[in-house]
Amino acid sequence: MRKRILAVLLVAALFFGLAACVGGSSAGSTSGEGDGPATVKVGVSIYKFDDNFMTLYRTELERYMEEDLSNDSIVYDVTVVDAKGDETEQASQVDQFIADGYDVLIVNLVNDEAAAPIIDKAKTAGIPVVFINRQPNVAGDMEIWPGYTTYVGADARQSGTYEGEIIVETDNQGDFNGDGVVSYIMIMGDEGNTDAEYRTEYSIKALTDAGLTVELLDEQRGHWQQTEGYEITAANLTKFGDKLEVVFCNNDAMALGAMEAIEAAGRVVGEDIYLVGVDALAEAVTAIEEGRMTGTVLNDHNGQSHKAADVAAELAAGGTVDTFYWVDYQKVSGD
């Protein structure tokens, strides 16, 4: 008999203990233990760890929440997981965060068109979601649960425009051989990705808006990866030789690959070819200082990760937020 009472007490203690820990199945709830600080569990799913820019972003996001935002009364416990470029993997990570009673989710979508199922599940569980870096790309997604879902990012049109302007601002405006035409290749990020689409379109629009005539020699997806940037550029240098005057890349990782190919082919940036990217990765900024890249555009991972964290904290505290938050890009060129 005594044994049974003990067992009942144990189960009850376990249940209430767990309930106190889990705490957050409704929007904005946090969990605390007695007088100690309340713990806010933040679940972060990154589309792919193997991405230079997102590595900087996620590292700073975690550091900022755990070190700068946490204080004596509130502690942000951040769990960051790798979706490995797999949409199904990301869906199950989100399911797990929800099952584990996380207070707020931060999601870097694998598939920009797959936000709705995530929002639907989060809404049912009452757990707000902050989307970062890859903008949900289906009209109406951000209206499913307004106030509790938001996108924090940068307006990719601006980065594209800056890339194009860097070329317009060069002495020969991208026309080395003086034939009145800027002959270029475009190395793009993932298909359907808003950043990739806008950077591709607006970089060239900046040239045509400035009255320049352009000729597209080749356009290919390098999937944000350095190795692919190398391969695409190498193949085009072999095919087009001196005719190729400008290499536009949707990001710096691909531009760094392009730079290796340009140098391997004996071409010289600034003397017979131009090369631009986006992100302002440290390696790219150094390359610009050394004259090995023409320019890049700062994709402010500090500003974006801090804004995403602030907004997540606001949501976890029970607040409502705007649908979009934009962080500015900045032009970086050798001039």
Ligand code: BGC
């Ligand atoms: C960045 C890329 C990055 C991509 C990931 C873009 O905003 O510029 O470098 O690979 O996001 O989705």
